[in-house]
Amino acid sequence: MxxxxxxxxxxxxxxxxxxxxxxxxxxxxxxxxxxxxxxxxxxxxxxxxxxxxxxxxxxxxxxxxxxxxxxxxxxxxxxxxxxxxxxxxxxxxxxxxxxxxxxxxxxxxSRIGMSVKAGAPKPSIATDTELKQVLLDAKSVAYSDSASGVYIEKELFKKLGIEAQLKPKSKMIERTPVGSVVAKGDYQLGFQQVAELLPVEGAEFVSKIPEDLQSVxxxxxxxxxxxxxxxxxxxxxxxxxxxxxxxxxxxxxxxxxxx
Known part of the structure; x- marks a missing residue:
């Protein structure tokens, strides 16, 4: 340490x-x-x-x-x-x-962040507009079955006005670290608490989502x-x-x- x-x-x-x-x-x-x-x-x-x-x-x-x-x-x-x-x-x-x-x-x-498969491009999500566009452009999105994932599914997509567009291509991942399914290539983007994204091999942390959209x-x-x-x-x-x-x-x- x-x-x-x-x-x-x-x-x-x-x-x-x-x-x-x-x-x-x-x-x-x-x-x-x-x-x-x-x-x-x-x-x-x-x-x-x-x-x-x-x-x-x-x-x-x-x-x-x-x-x-x-x-x-x-x-x-x-x-x-x-x-x-x-x-x-x-x-x-x-x-x-x-x-x-x-x-x-x-x-x-603990704040929410995003990860991608190791070696994949790391898009900027520093602003609400950037995060919204990245989510719209993504082929698939995964998030956890913890409090952070519930927030993403029930509130974040609504705040960004993209709930309808994200519903068909996003999924809550049960009992498995989100980074692991991203590392395998099953999903393009993964969202979870940063502390749970960082340890996963094969996935790379991009950044936290904007502070005004955070659920701490x-x-x-x-x-x-x-x-x-x-x-x-x-x-x-x-x-x-x-x-x-x-x-x-x-x-x-x-x-x-x-x-």
Whole structure:
């Protein structure tokens, strides 16, 4: 991962060392959804080195009917020390009394971007007019079955006044990273949260869509009320939200939360 600022790293190390000095190293269960996964995969191992804790990671969607979805896991009685997910889905778990409201931490914002097959031309979509024309000219368009894809299908095309033209040639891709179907050449353009487009080999990220057309997804984290290790969980959340790790967060395509 990107090197952390030395002073900030030292501060984090001392904080973790203090934690380790007051309690033995623990094994934390972390449930995380896809949008923050790339950042967590960079930061989790670093935190484990600093704290001595072991992080066991369980992946699942923030919502939906899938058995792997974080709310469904918790409903079945699965235990977690930390849940990382879309902010409004976390808020629902807080309302249900499953996550401690005082533990909520803002982590990052995720914006929608576009990718094309590796080697294909990268058209400019810097303005609303350019994006509209690129979509009209495209032979096929794919978008995810997450919040970003729902926004594209239900709102973005309408805002651009091209819903009728896009309906026959666009498709919501279920359970599969959009970049992968673009990489295979099945679709000319792919839209998804930037952090989920960047890791896909064979597809190349073009840019984010214009800010006035964005649908920003906030990722947040919290501690379930029945967490086995709430003190260590809080230390992990403080680390993930700290200024020192923001360069690593941003490198995965996410945007830091204004503080």
């Amino acid at each position: 990107h090197a952390l600022h030395k002073t900030s790293l030292a501060t984090l190390f001392l904080a973790c060392a203090a934690l380790a000095g007051t309690a033995q190293a623990e094994s934390l269960n972390v449930m995380t959804s896809g949008g923050f996964s790339a950042a967590y995969q960079r930061l989790g191992p670093e935190y484990a080195k600093l704290s001595g804790d072991t992080l066991t990671t369980i992946s699942g969607p923030s919502m939906g009917q899938a058995a792997e979805a974080i709310p469904n896991r918790l409903a079945r009685g699965e235990h977690a020390d930390v849940v990382i997910m879309v902010g409004y889905a976390l808020d629902e778990l807080i309302k249900q009394g499953k996550v401690d409201p005082a533990s909520r931490v803002e982590l990052a914002d 997804t906030r990722f947040a984290a919290g501690i379930p009320v029945n967490a086995d290790h709430p003190k260590q969980a809080k230390a992990l959340l403080d680390y993930l939200a700290s200024p020192a790790v923001q360069p690593a967060v941003q490198a995965t395509g996410l945007d830091s939360v204004p503080r």
